[in-house]
Amino acid sequence: MPETLPIAGPMLGAAITIVGLLISWVVWRRRGAAAGLRGVAWSLVPLAAGLLGLMATLWRAAADIVGILAGLLFNPMVWAGVAVAAVAAVLFVVSGVMRARGMGGAQGRKTREKKAAEGAGAAPGLEGSSGAQGPAAQAPGGSAGKAGAKGSKGGDDDMGDIEDLLRKHGIE
Secondary structure, eight states, rough: OOTOOOOOHHHHHHHHOOOOOOHHHHHHHHOOHHHHHHHHHHHHHHHHHHHHHHHHHHHHOOOOHHHHHHHHTTTOOOOOOOOHHHHHHHHHHHHHHHHHHSSSSSHHHHHHHHHHHHHSSSSSOOOTTTTOOOOGGGGSSHHHHHHHHHHHHTTOOHHHHHHHHHHHOOOO
């Protein structure tokens, strides 16, 4: 929009306002007076911007944003950056999945070696018998016996511990 023509801003604002008023009239008929009046209020904003001389500034800002986006769209360096960011995101997600499954780390390797050593010492036909009782069975202090007795009733090991705490405090 050339700046030598000061009437272009208000005219553009008026044109946008007319379109907004037509839409507001349709909204008023379908959704009621409150929605219609809100549409009229929003429709008057472009006319106010044109009369205040802000329409040329808004036009330049929109043109600059479109120019920047077009420059980014056709720049191969930008697309290389997008590709590197995508690879980084995929690697981050994969590492999270590996960490959750205990794979790929020193801790995971030690755990796998320990399980392999325990599996090698197990009797044939009893595979997995060493880990069948879970971590509560291997806890020091004999809490495995109490939890195991509770577990035999169909309860969970954690629930047995909770029940013991409740009994200790006199809650049944």
